[in-house]
Amino acid sequence: MMTPERTVGRLSLYRRLLVAMRNRGTKSVFSHELASAAGVTAAQVRRDMMVVGCSGSPAKGYDVRELIEHIGLFLDSSEPESVGLVGVGNIGRAMMAYFEGRRPKLKMVAAFDSDPSKVNRVVHGCRCYAMEDMARVVAERGIQVAMVAVPAESAQEVADVLVRCGVRGLLNFAPMALRVPEHVYVEDIDVTTSLEKVAFFARSRRANKVSVS
Ligand code: NAI
Secondary structure, three states: OOOOHHHHHHHHHHHHHHHHHHHOOOOEEOHHHHHHHHOOOHHHHHHHHHHOOOOOEOOOEEEHHHHHHHHHHHHOOOOOEEEEEEOOOHHHHHHHHHHOOOOOOEEEEEEEEOOOOOOOOEEOOEEEEEHHHHHHHHHHHOEEEEEEOOOHHHHHHHHHHHHHOOOOEEEEOOOOOOOOOOOOEEEEOOHHHHHHHHHHHHHHHHHHHHHHO
16 A cells, blocks of 8 residues: 555654754653654654554653664665756755755755756765756666756756656656656645745734734
8 A cells, every 4th residue: 555645744754853852862752742843643643653663662652763763664765865956056056955965865966957057066065967968867877856946937848858867756846837647756845835824824813813812
């Protein structure tokens, strides 16, 4: 059975929280503590931990290191995965900086850009190639996953090229829906919509508070 997308998202979030706990010296954690940090219920945490094969003890909770290891075994591939990036602009460079050395199992190995002034540069340890080199580099480096960080008007054409080169997963920053074949998985990151949502709900909560008092 396919693991639901939301479970995968929560496991990724738990791991980030658990790594921060481990770095602070925390050895064990109760489901309600992790739940409160992740904004979910303790029952949800326990169900998710069953998926990765971990059960805590009522007295001591879960072993933090063991949870991190089990989530890793479940989420990560056994070999490091090569990630590509198209669009070495503001967002692209920020992603390169963020991922440099942070996720050993997801390594950004190549970037691509249509701007000749960016080609052959090494940015945060990652080489930038011309679009014409994509098919070769994707095959040589075994890239299956790529980030799309180009302007909206170029995003579909870039996605088409990536898919033709054999990429099967896209993280799309461009504010437009990509059309891809069924075997390709797309995740959209829409910061503007998220920010507008936050501003909207912050406003409506403020209004509610004022009307109550
Ligand atoms: P940018 O203009 O700084 O960088 C875009 C890069 O894509 C440039 O290096 C450009 O040469 C390259 N490019 C353009 N067309 C291309 C093509 N056909 N093939 C290959 N490379 C191409 O843009 P920025 O700010 O990094 O934004 C990237 C995407 O992320 C846009 O779709 C934008 O709407 C979206 N976005 C940006 C945010 C931000 O804070 N900068 C926030 C949310 C979304």
